Amino acid sequence: MSTLLSSAARTASPRSALGLLVAIIAVMALMPTFLPTYHVSVLTQILIFGVFAMSIDILAGYAGRTSLGHGAIFGTATYVVLYTVTQYGLPLWAAIIISVLAATVLAAIFAALAIRTTGVYFLLLTLALGMIVWGICLRWSVVTGGENGIRGDIRPVEIGDALSFYYVTLVCTVVLTFAMWRFIRSPFGLTLSGIRDSAGRMRSLGYDVSLHLFLGFVMSGFFAGLAGALYALFNNFVSPSTVALTQSVTGLLMAIVGGVGTLFGALIGSFVMITLENFVSYYTQRWPTVLGLVFIFTMIFAPAGVLGTIRALRSRRRG
């Protein structure tokens, strides 16, 4: 019991998390039966961005390194899928593998340059690297189509309709969420948390801190790339805004709203933000203003995010 309590603050205990997970998956699987098509595609988007936000949380919440370059990693995969399929007629599976590989390689380059920095320097360096990718996508119009981007109906007919693609995405999300959860709960995942708490102590214990951060960043980029590849299938279109800073910020905000360092919180954050955006946009065009307000209120009243606050309340009540 005491194990459960002490770990509840940061990570859910395996058993309660599993129960909750099964319930959530069941609800998510049944959702489309109540919802019109448009809302099914909103749900799909929530899942994809949830995976993306979780990949950011691996670094921000566990390794203590907040990246503003993940939008570029995500969007690179989206670009590569659309480009290789529309230009070279590559089979989709091959395009997805190549795109995730490209995103992972890009993450490795980002990592090699950024891991020696911390705090605001890490933030700014990843931001600058992301901006470079955005600049390339904007200007290298022969390949990227410039501001017009790349359009292509790449989704196979079998999963062409919104409903079946939703289920494909749901399965992918479950698998990837499980993989990321295993990753942060692994011996290696613990070393990232160790580095977050004290890099100096880690070094004196025999850890090559740079190597661990590098591998952590690459893994995080790998997951962001998978989300980006899924997004290519979802959107059938990519433009520079997919790799832009806003993309990174959106993902980070989702992780923050859900609760940094909770992993699953990122899914909640994605749900909250995308639902809110759709709801707000129905009444006003001032979504960015509302977004800013949401962020400010989160920071003031629930800096631990939705899931972080729930866990803190629960452990206080039981303690």
Next chain:
Amino acid sequence: MSEPILRLESVAVAFGALRAVDGVTTTVSRGERRALIGPNGAGKTTLFNAITGMHPPTEGRVVFAGEDVTRMPPEKRAARGMARTFQITNLFNQLTVEENMLLALRGLSPRKFSMFGNRDLDAEERERSDRALDRVRLGARRDTAVRELSYGEQRQLELALSLVMKPSLLLLDEPAAGLSPTERTIVVEIIRELPRDLTLVLIEHDMDLVLGLVDNVTCLHEGRILVEAPPAEIAGNKAVQEVYLGKPRHA
């Protein structure tokens, strides 16, 4: 046996014009217990950082177990059997005591790279962790988050983290700093109970604490070695008294 475990040759650490450590030469033999004393700013912790590689020396050589480690990063020195504790408590605050021990145990094991495996302790690790925690009287606190430990307990965990690495040379940076008299007694007992084949270098201000614990004392002053002698001689040494208490004034 002839080769000392640690040899410092004219080690200097300069921060710009300030020479915090200024030409320290000494040897520590295997199994020796050495105290490093000196007033604030004498360069004790800086010397520790030079020995462990946290801040490598700007001049001179550090030879550990017969190998020149002067330019080696801390993690490689750790792999060769060097462990340290920190003057300012330096633990993994958001993790539990057991998770702290896990990280200390796996620093030198390939299992630290297991990305999707189970993080739980295996039988051998469990035994090592339990032994180290029992040694520092934290056996019952395994599942507690570090930030919920008392300050004294955190100092004890500092010791456990370095002990579980099975080092051959252990550097303790003011292990009893800021502790109550009762807590100090616990830490002294823990240190006294350490195996005799473990070489210890210990920074400590409290002469009473040091006297019964060590074989030799090195007194640093302004980055240089002032005196190096057995504890009995240090207590009555004029030079040592002067740097601690100031020169007697003759009116």
